Amino acid sequence: MLIQHIINGLLLGGVYATIGIGFSLVYGVMSIINLAHGSLIMLGAYVTYVLFQQFGIDPFVTVPVSFMAMFALGFFIQKYITNCIIKWGLFMTVVLTFGFDLVFINTAMLIWNSNFRGVVPSYSGAGLELGIIVIPYIRLAIFIVSIALTWLLYQFLNHTRTGQAIRATALNREASQLVGVDINIIFAVTFGIGAGFAGAAGGLFSMIFPITPFMGVPFLGKAFAVAVLGGLGNINGAIVGGLVLGLAEALGAAAFGTGFQQGIGFMILLLVLVFRPKGIIGKQFFG
Amino acid sequence: MSVILEGKQVTKAFGGVKAVNNVDFDLQKGEILGLIGPNGAGKTTLLNCISGTFPLTTGEIIFNGKKTSDLKTFEIARLGIGRTFQVVRPFEGMTIRENVTIGAYFGKTRALNSNPKQASELVDRILEKVKLADQKNKLTTELTIAYRKRLELARALAMEPEVLLLDEVMAGLNAKEIETTMEIVQDINKEGITVVMIEHVMKAIMGICHRIMVLRWGEKIALGTPEEIVNNELVIQAYLGERYTAYQKGRVS
């Protein structure tokens, strides 16, 4: 049974990595702690839900749609609102993103009300059976998609002009401006990507977690934990962070019962912050 | 003359790089010691070691007979070592008066200055001495660089230190401002405060220092009177340049 738990943990960890990556990216480039990250996940989930419910489109197909929708939202918010107040510092950006969080949650409540919803495609429940271990197809597919997204991001950051501009901005804001990088656009794109990842993760989560306007709240905490575990701003680290969190939750739930499952993430976060704020990997930066 | 501060085999390494390498020095009570050397020689690092901002890798620093190299920054400050920063760090958004008052409240004589009235007298006196008295209620953000440097100095003085560490307090000043600052430093010294000053402004170093220590690549290459330094071959090679030395020979004798 232990192997089963480990597998569950790793599979979930893959998705946790995606939400950590989005959060870490935004922090690394702009020093913004995005408290709305959870509700962006939630909105992404609803996008998938609506497309599945109304048009019967398979959720895996709509993941890119969730990504684009949240990317657009994030891009516009950053460009027209957040960019104006970045100069005011940490306190202000945190509070601002919290404002957006509330607006998103309430909007979702108004449109869809607070009932639990789910996305249940026809193949859910089926799984790969290897002896006593069961690997649900959905979870496996979700894991693969997460890895694919991460790989895509890596390619983007290292092999495209915009991606490299983003990395440059993360390393030295002033210097990149001096070589002609339009900081405002870069910020907007970065936040858009972070939001897009959240949206995509939401789309994936819609298949394994119940959808409510408040579903994003615990995910915010997990995003924190994953990002810090891997070193804030460190993309590769976020992957490790995600897997570690997934494992810790699965094993913790097995050992102490599901009640503590939520709390484990936070306790890990607290311990890491106190003893090793730079994260498991230790490097604070990028790529 | 007695030794007020000494460093024995002071070494500070960052990873593999030895920013300060096996430096021995002594500071005589009541003197002004100049600390010079090319950029990267380790001057600021040495100052940081003395003030406790950096812990030493090896070696010790002894102040008034007490080993300070294992104490915390604020403890060393309270024992009587004050310093200024190369890139000034005033408490932005506070007024000049408030900045200086902090030195009074937490420095060596903080017990005497624990109420606003007493601290006030000290603060006003110091502001007079550094010629900042007329600006005392201005915010730090309203000051020019010359005044900001003086504020830094005033704040350190308010701690009533026995030893004052100055890090390029004259950098960025024009000729007149340098003269004024030189006078202020000499005034402070006459009242009994021992001064260590890192400077690149040769006029100041040669003009007011009793002795000069020269660092290069983290090591001490000379320590002596201005005359000795100016004639020291190693120093000339490393730093001063031949033209200036010739000029000085004409002035110092």
Added chain:
Amino acid sequence: MINVLKETKLMDRKWSISIVLPFIFLLTFVLLPLTIQGYWLRVLTSVFMYAIMAQSVNIIAGYSGYPALGNIVFFGTGAYVTAMAMTHWHFPFFLALLIAGLACAFYAFIIGLPVLRLRGRYFLMATIALTEATRQVVTNLEITGGGKGLTLPVFQGTPQVIYSFFYYLMFGILVACIITTFLLARSRVGYALKAIRYDEDAASVMGINAVIYKVLAWVISAFFTGLAGSVFAYWMTFIEPVVVYEIVTSVKMYLMFVFGGAGTLWGPILGAFFIEIISELVWSNFMELHYLVLGTIIILVVLFMPKGLMDLLKRIVEKLKFKKLQNRRW
């Protein structure tokens, strides 16, 4: 009214405004319960509670520069300590109140030593993690009633007596909190905290033992927040983890002190008044829009009033003074 004050030159002597106005407010609030309805008494009690919490966060975040977004952990702990003291060990309320405050102060002391070593964003996240972790623990322990919550003994008396009791109690704690903050800000400790906020390393070089002062600030902050939580518990007679450890509330009180003016004495109080009264109005009339309105207010405040209400008022006063000078010249 401003003209009257200007003509009698009261406006020019800043200190007397600072004494007269608060005294007027004090008197008003003390006499209010004799005239207003129970509903508004409850609203004001709630406002006072938020004001205490906002002022407490102000001490650690506004004055000292440590953004404790998760300060509500002390509110919840104060509530639970009180509930346990009264329900399990049958302590009288005022003893439970005191114990709750001290317990929270102690908690801040113990946790402050490791956590206050973190700077900026790390500290912020740590406080949130702390709240969540504490909530999880409380939700899973028997002695705290787990997820089902705890009930407290009910305060005996008529509704008017009950409302008045909690009104005055909360008000009294608020006044104590304001006075403490005032004394703190003017003392050496206040200077140290300000220095720490502006430049902690420079502060050390000036002889400030940053650790002691930071921890002290958080301990005081925790003490008052804990008192607020304690009164809340007794007032509501029922508490559960999700309510007393709610992050939204924590950010709300953070917002209040930012809105009012970080590092000022009256800012958090004003902030609490405005935001809680607006909150209450929206809740009673447009409950479904509650978060939307709050969120929009937050966004607008951050965009247009980042330095807070106090700063805005100060600038308005200065503009008026300038206009007066201009008029004189003609």
